[in-house]
Amino acid sequence: MSSTPSRPTPAEREEMARLLPVPPERERPGRHHQALKDQLLREFRQDATPPAAAKPRCGVRRLTIAAVPLAAGALAVTLATSGLLDREPGADPNAAVAPGSGGSAPQATPAAVLLDRIATVAASKPAPAVRDDQYVYVASTVAWSSQSDVDPVMRLDTPHSRKIWLSVDGSRPGLLHEKGKEIPLAGDLDKSGRPVSDKPLGNPAPTLNNPTYRYLESLPTDPETLLKKIYDETKGSGPGPDQQAFVTIGDLLREQLAPPKVSAALYKAAARIPGVTVVDDAVDAAGRHGVAVARVHAGERTEWIFDRNTLEFLGERGVMVEDTEWAKSGQVTATTAVLTRGITNKPGEAPGHTG
Structure with a gap:
């Protein structure tokens, strides 16, 4: 199979131009970089409790990064740079199926088309051979x-x-x-982020918010079923069901x-969430x-x-799109x-280590 997907024909372009709306960025030139996440990145909160004078706005959250396989993504460039994103004035840029509907395919918004392409790339990769006694390794910047009691304005930390x-x-x-710290990670933590003494170390009871590789293997690969599970199990938590x-x-x-088929299902499930859009240039x-x-929230x-060409996951960014008391647009x-990811035999070891 060729690693370079074929580009749409002129007839396909015309049909897609009729179906696909222009994202809000076309209406507000120069605002492509203005976006942020409502909830920052989930993580194990194993470190010591931070001083009261410096507390994250949303709490320190655990990052969970799946390996998104490499492949050429010509359609991503087409979506981001061509007239296929044009839409009629006043069209809803966030049109999608109702949350957790689990019975309808997403409408052909730019985000749905792009996520479908990303899912196709992810599903095409072979599943890695992973043993129970091994470790998932991710290196990132x-x-x-964070904000403090005396300074409510959000201050971005130095990348590290x-x-x-x-x-x-x-x-x-x-x-x-x-x-500069080495922090043991445990699955059961108290409110300060420290391990609970009477619980076993590790992550014996993984969940959607604290998964293991084996837990991800167990998730449904049908996007409708998977999205319903996510809505059902997160009901009543967070900033609202869709966000x-x-x-x-x-x-x-x-x-x-995540196994390739699960990664693909997660991307296709995301395409069914109302309000998901495309930003054609992010760093x-x-x-x-x-x-x-x-997706915008609050x-x-x-x-x-x-990556515009390979559709490999690069990272995540949050940018304000409105002025608030704690941050500016x-x-x-x-x-x-994400710089490196793979499987290792023990903690502290990089992938490919043979010593």
Whole structure:
């Protein structure tokens, strides 16, 4: 199979131009970088409780990054740069099926088309051979915002290195290297982020918000069924059902590895969430430009950034789209870049280590 997908024919372009709306960025030139996530990145909160004078706005959250396989993505360039994104004035840019409807395919919005392409690339890759006693490894550059009691304005941290090892089956403690610290990771934590003493280390009871590789393997690969599960299990939590579903899928796709068919189902499920759009130029923490899938909530937009040609997941960014008491429009409040990911035999070891 060729790694370069064929481009649409002129007739297909004409039909897609009729169906696909222009995203809001076409109506507001120069605002392509203005987006942010409502909920920052989920993570194990194993570090010591931060001082009261410096607290994250949304809490420190666990990143979960799946390996998005490489492949050429000519259609992503077409969507981001051609007239296929044009739409009639006044058309709803966020049209999609109702939350958790589980019976209808998503409308052909630019985001749905792009996510379908990303899903096709993800599904085409072979599933890795992974043993229970191994670890998922992800190295990234990250920066999040925080605020204090005396200064409510969000301040973005300096980008820094982060390396994490997560037990494949959750039976062993993981490890986090960040800001010069080595932090053992446990699945059961108290409110301060410390391990609960009477619980076993590791992650013996993984969930949507705290998965293992084996847990991800168990998820349904039908996008409608998967999305319904996400809505059902996150009901009543977070900023609302649609935003919580989008955040949950993002968390499942970041600081983890997911089997190819599950990755594809997660992308297709995201296409069914109302309000998901395309940002045709976004930049990750490593300075790499790409096309992004995004969703706005409470004046912020979450961006999942993908390589324009390969459709590989690059990272995530958050940018304000409205002025608030704690941040200004255009302000970047979260940024990440995935640099390396793979499978290792023990914590502290990089993929491919033979010693």
